[in-house]
Amino acid sequence: MGLSRLCHLAGDLSLAARAAELAVRLGLTAVALPERKALLPGRHDAVESLQPVLWLDAAGLALQAIEKPLPAPIRVDFSSDAMGWRTRGGGGGEAVVRACGVKAGNAIRVLDATAGLGRDAWLLAHVGADVVCCERSPIIQALLQDGLRRAALDPACAAISARLHLHTGSSLELLRDMAALPVAERPETVYLDPMFPHREKSALVKIDMRLFRDVVGEDPDADALLAAARAVATRRVVVKRPKHAPDLGGVEPHQRMLGQSSRFDLYAPVTG
Numbered sequence: 001m002g003l004s005r006l007c008h009l010a011g012d013l014s015l016a017a018r019a020a021e022l023a024v025r026l027g028l029t030a031v032a033l034p035e036r037k038a039l040l041p042g043r044h045d046a047v048e049s050l051q052p053v054l055w056l057d058a059a060g061l062a063l064q065a066i067e068k069p070l071p072a073p074i075r076v077d078f079s080s081d082a083m084g085w086r087t088r089g090g091g092g093g094e095a096v097v098r099a100c101g102v103k104a105g106n107a108i109r110v111l112d113a114t115a116g117l118g119r120d121a122w123l124l125a126h127v128g129a130d131v132v133c134c135e136r137s138p139i140i141q142a143l144l145q146d147g148l149r150r151a152a153l154d155p156a157c158a159a160i161s162a163r164l165h166l167h168t169g170s171s172l173e174l175l176r177d178m179a180a181l182p183v184a185e186r187p188e189t190v191y192l193d194p195m196f197p198h199r200e201k202s203a204l205v206k207i208d209m210r211l212f213r214d215v216v217g218e219d220p221d222a223d224a225l226l227a228a229a230r231a232v233a234t235r236r237v238v239v240k241r242p243k244h245a246p247d248l249g250g251v252e253p254h255q256r257m258l259g260q261s262s263r264f265d266l267y268a269p270v271t272g
């Protein structure tokens with residue numbers, strides 16, 4: 001995809017230093033801008049194309065589509081009202097929490113092998129799970145890391161963020177390593193939420209979904225993840241799918257939990 005620039009608000013030395021470090025790590029060009037509106041098409045010489053950018057300001061790191069008017073930046077914000085709404089009353093009623101077998105007071109280990117922006121992982125950790133989040137896209141991983149950094153500074157979120165452990169790279173490799181661990185050290189649940197190829201016309205897909213898809217692409221190895229996950233989980237593997245999608249890898253689950261637009265397929269472990 002065409003993301004090649006990390007733009008940041010000019011005039012703040014610590015932001016400039018963070019932007020420089022991130023730009024080197026992600027292989028992007030750092031560009032200082034006087035304000036976010038300078039990202040608008042045609043406003044600034046350094047933002048000549050309509051390719052999305054990473055945007056860094058005092059609110060954190062964000063993925064920013066370049067269109068007129070500027071769409072809201074996509075950032076990981078675990079302190080947001082939306083996340084607060086989902087975790088009200090403890091969050092134990094969330095479908096992903098029930099599907100993964102996470103219960104308050106029962107601190108199981110979960111591997112979220114397709115972490116993305118970490119929303120599901122956060123719901124699991126909120127109820128008490130210890131979650132390893134594996135994400136292979138360096139851009140998405142940087143957004144998640146930034147969200148966790150800010151969450152650690154928020155007294156209402158710090159204890160939850162301490163239960164999330166970020167792992168960069170391919171889950172297939174991580175699962176291969178985990179398969180060699182003693183059973184007592186493996187995750188009870190492995191959770192998979194791979195990208196699903198959507199058929200809707202792009203204009204009908206929400207812009208944040210389109211942008212996210214442009215950055216991460218497809219997940220052609222999703223079928224292989226299922227077999228690898230079943231060889232590692234000690235209790236269950238949970239796969240999130242659009243409600244009417246075919247089973248991952250054509251493998252029928254042992255149980256299905258149907259939601260409004262998606263479903264959770266539960267698989268038993270396969271011991272070698």
Ligand SMILES: C[S@@+](CC[C@H](N)C(=O)[O-])C[C@H]1O[C@@H](n2cnc3c(N)ncnc32)[C@H](O)[C@@H]1O
Nearest residue numbers: 114115116117118119120135136170171193216
């Ligand atoms: C649909 S998103 C997951 C959304 C996530 N459940 C959430 O709540 O934000 C899928 C993510 O999994 C990542 N992914 C897919 N296959 C992976 C693999 N084999 N290893 C690591 N990350 C993977 C993709 O890069 C993408 O960011």
